[in-house]
Amino acid sequence: MRIGIHAVAAVNPERTGVGEYTYQLLRAWATNQPPEHTFLVYSHTPLDFNLPPSFTFRQLRAPFLWTQGRLPFSLWRDRPDIMFFPSQFPPLAYAGPVAVTIHGCEFKEYPEHYPFWQRIYLDRLTALSLKKARVVLAVSQATAGALERHYGFPAGRAIVIHHGVSVPSPIGSELPAGVQKPFFLFLGRVGFKKNVDGLIRAFNQAAVEHRTRHQLVIAGPWGHDTARLIALARKLPATDSIVFTGYVPEDTKWALLRGARALVFPSHAEGFGIPLIEAQAVGTPVIAADIPVFREIADSGIRWARAGDDADLAGALVEVTRNPQLRAILVEGSRRSAQRFSWEKTATETLAAITAHQPLTTNY
Numbered sequence: 001m002r003i004g005i006h007a008v009a010a011v012n013p014e015r016t017g018v019g020e021y022t023y024q025l026l027r028a029w030a031t032n033q034p035p036e037h038t039f040l041v042y043s044h045t046p047l048d049f050n051l052p053p054s055f056t057f058r059q060l061r062a063p064f065l066w067t068q069g070r071l072p073f074s075l076w077r078d079r080p081d082i083m084f085f086p087s088q089f090p091p092l093a094y095a096g097p098v099a100v101t102i103h104g105c106e107f108k109e110y111p112e113h114y115p116f117w118q119r120i121y122l123d124r125l126t127a128l129s130l131k132k133a134r135v136v137l138a139v140s141q142a143t144a145g146a147l148e149r150h151y152g153f154p155a156g157r158a159i160v161i162h163h164g165v166s167v168p169s170p171i172g173s174e175l176p177a178g179v180q181k182p183f184f185l186f187l188g189r190v191g192f193k194k195n196v197d198g199l200i201r202a203f204n205q206a207a208v209e210h211r212t213r214h215q216l217v218i219a220g221p222w223g224h225d226t227a228r229l230i231a232l233a234r235k236l237p238a239t240d241s242i243v244f245t246g247y248v249p250e251d252t253k254w255a256l257l258r259g260a261r262a263l264v265f266p267s268h269a270e271g272f273g274i275p276l277i278e279a280q281a282v283g284t285p286v287i288a289a290d291i292p293v294f295r296e297i298a299d300s301g302i303r304w305a306r307a308g309d310d311a312d313l314a315g316a317l318v319e320v321t322r323n324p325q326l327r328a329i330l331v332e333g334s335r336r337s338a339q340r341f342s343w344e345k346t347a348t349e350t351l352a353a354i355t356a357h358q359p360l361t362t363n364y
Contacts, residue, residue, distance in 0.1 A: 001036070001037050001038075001081045001082070001355050002037075002038050002039075002040060002078075002079075002080045002081045003037055003038070003039050003040070003080060003081065003082055003083075003084060003351075003354060003355070004039075004040040004041075004042060004075065004078065004080035004082070004083040004084065005022075005026065005039060005040065005041050005042065005083075005084050005086070006022075006042055006043075006067065006071070006083070006084065006085045006086065006087065006090075007022060007026060007041045007042060007043040007047065008042075008043050008044060008045075008066065008067070008087070009021075009022040009023075009086060009087045010022040010023040010026055010043070010047060011043050011044075011045040011046070011047060011048075014221045014247045015250075016188070016189060016220070016221060017103065017188075017271075017272070017274055018086065018087045018103055020274060021086055021101070021103070021139075021163060021274075022086040022087065023047075024164060024166065024343040024346070024347070025086065025343070025346065025347050025350060026041065026047065027049060027343070028343050028344050028346075028347030028348075029347055029351065030049065030050075030051050030052055030055060032344070032347070032348075033052050033054055034054075034351060035054075037054070037351070037355065038054050038055070038056070039051075039054060039055045039056070040055075040056050040058060040078055040080050041055055041056065041057045041058065042058045042060060042071060042074060042075075043057075043058075043059065043060070044059065044060055044061060044062070044066055045059070046059065058074055058078070060074055067089070067091050068091045068092060068093070069091075069093075071091055071094070072091045072093040072094045075091075075094050075096060076094075079096065080096070081097065082096075082097040082098070082099055082134070082135070082354060082355075083096055083097065083098050083099070084098075084099045084100075084354055085098060085099070085100045085101070085129075086101050087101070087103075089125040089126075089128075089129055090128075090129060090132055090133070092128070097134050098129075098132050098133045098134060098135075099133060099134065099135035099136075099137065099353070099354045100129045100132075100133045100135070100136060100137065101137040101138075101139065101350075102126065102129070102130075102136060102137065102138050102139070102143055102147060102158070102271075103139050103143070103271040103272070104139070104143050104146070104269070104270060104271020104272070105126070105143065105146035105147065105150055105271070106193060106268075106269045106270065106271065107119050107122045107123065108123065108146065108150040109146065109268070109269040110193055110268050110269055113191065113192045113193035113225075113268075114193070115224060126151065127151055130147065130151055130153050135159065135353055135354055136153070136157060136158045136159065137158070137159050137160075137161055137350065137353060138158040138159070138160050138161075139160075139161070139162065139163055139271050139272040140160060140162065140271060140272050140293050140296055140297065141155075141160050141293075141296055142270075142271070142291075142292045142293035142296055143158075143160075143271045143272070143293070144158040144160050145292075159353045161346055161349045161350055161353065162272065162297060162341060162346065163272050163274050163277070163341065163343075163346060164341050164342045164343035164344070164345060164346040164347075165274070165277045165278055165281045165338060165341045165342065165343065166342065166343045167254070167278075167281050167282060168250070168251075168254055171251075171254045171255060171258050171282065172251050172252075172254070172255045173255055173258075173259070174251075174252070174255055175252070175255055175256065175259060176217075176219070176243075176245045176248060176252060176256075178243050178245075179215065179217050179243055179245070179256070180215060181259060181261075182213075182214045182215070182261045182321075183214055183215035183216065183217045183243075183259070183260055183261060184203065184214055184215070184216050184217065184260060184261055184262055184263075184264050184287075184317060185217050185219065185256050185257065185260035185262070185263050185264065185279075186199055186216070186217070186218045186219065186220070186263075186264050186265070186266075187219050187220055187253065187256065187257070187263060187275040187278075187279075188220045188265075188267075188275055189220050189221055189222075189223050190218055190220050190221070190222050190223055190226045190229060190244070191223035191224070191225050191226060191229070192225050192228075192229070193223075193267070193268065193269075194266070194267045194268075195266040195267055195268050195289065195307075195308065196218060196229050196266075197229055197232055198266055198308065198310050198313060199216070199218075199264055199266045199313065200216070200218075200229065200232055200233050200236065200242065201232075201236075201310045201314075202266075202310045202311070202313035202314040202317060203216040203238060203241075203242065203314070203317060204236040204237060204238040205310065205311065205314040206314045206315075206317040206318050206321075207237070207238035207241060208237050208238060209314075210314075210318045210321075212317060212318060212321045214241065214261060214317075214321065215241050215242070215243055216238075216241060216242045216243070216264075217243045217245060217256065217260070218242065218243065218244050218245070219245045219246075219247075219248050219253070219256055220246075220247060220248075221246065221247040222246060222247075226244075230244060253278075254278075254282070257275075257278055257279050257282050257284055258282045258283075258284060260279070260284050261285070261320065261321065261327075262279075262284065262285040262286060262287050262303075262317075262320050262327075262330075263275060263276065263279035263284055263285070263286045263287070264286075264287045264288075264313075264317070265286060265287070265288040265289065265294070266287075266288070266289045266305065266307075266313055267289055267291070268289070268291070268307060268308065269291060269293075270291070270293050270294070271293070272293065272297065273288075273293060273294060273297060276288060276294060276297065276298060277297060277298070277337075277338050277341050279334065280298065280301050280334035280335065280337050280338035281334075281335070281338040281341075283331045283334055283335050284331070284334065285301065285303065285320055285327055285330035285331060285334060286298070286301060286302050286303070286330070286334060287302070287303045287305060287313070287316045287317065287320060288302050288303075288304060288305070289304075289305060289306075289307040289308075289313075290304040290305065290306055290307055291307050297341075298337050299337050300333030300334070300336055300337045301330050301331070301332070301333030301334030301335070301336065301337045301338075302330070302333070302334075303316050303319065303320055303326070303330060304316075
């Protein structure tokens with residue numbers, strides 16, 4: 001089978017969730033080279049690793065509308081047997097067989113944390129993707145359930161394939177400027193939808209009331225509302241202990257994950273949560289909001305905090321700081337839980353789903 005792949009997210013210099021997913025799938029397929037398939041990889045920028053002969057790279061240039069305008073012309077010419085869109089949205093003008101991965105519906109669950117134009121864009125294109133795709137992949141049962149709640153797409157038709165994890169070796173120890181141990185770590189796009197404001201308030205409460213003497217390191221690319229979070233942090237007594245690093249490269253990310261007292265993941269909603277299993281894979285304790293998707297992907301190694309409850313989150317920070325027995329239990333549980341995930345497994349299951357596609361009816 002000739003499989004086309006939309007690879008733009010994989011070449012983003014500030015690779016986060018969807019980009020990491022796309023990048024790791026491509027690497028796994030390029031390494032394992034399934035002999036019965038050939039691949040057409042479409043992007044505007046080359047990948048940072050070599051592709052084997054069974055892969056053809058199409059570098060397409062366009063000043064704007066790359067996916068919706070430039071890409072369809074190449075697809076009409078190449079006519080792949082199926083075109084895979086790891087980042088959710090196929091072009092409107094392409095009528096060939098399509099597979100898509102849906103990474104979440106947080107814009108429907110918490111619309112107040114998204115600009116109006118972004119909500120409309122994500123909503124309309126997600127609905128379109130569900131109608132166009134012959135194969136719909138969801139990164140969690142929670143995401144499949146959200147598709148049913150918000151779009152009437154039967155959860156049983158979404159093929160659930162979890163993300164994976166791959167720990168580099170060796171992991172360096174160099175931390176960003178201004179970061180000192182011990183520290184709590186938040187890793188992800190910095191915005192209110194991740195409840196970073198609640199984390200900042202909870203950290204301040206723990207520092208002021210319990211003198212936890214840790215830093216809070218907030219690492220990740222900035223969003224449209226990050227400036228408001230920085231302003232919030234600057235008003236609090238613990239402001240000198242809160243460090244915003246911005247986006248960090250891969251080697252620094254892993255150094256932070258391994259060096260942290262705990263990863264803190266307080267999101268209101270997520271489609272999956274790659275940083276959670278990355279932290280668990282290196283044996284770092286995790287403090288996470290008690291939401292369904294995190295319960296789905298982590299069966300141990302978590303100190304749960306009630307979602308949206310600043311006081312309970314502050315209590316979790318204090319408990320992990322002062323209770324070495326709890327930390328030991330969380331470390332053991334983290335490593336055990338993370339063993340269920342690998343990018344090789346994700347790539348194998350994804351390829352099987354794409355290549356076994358059957359047309360889906362769209363009367364839902």
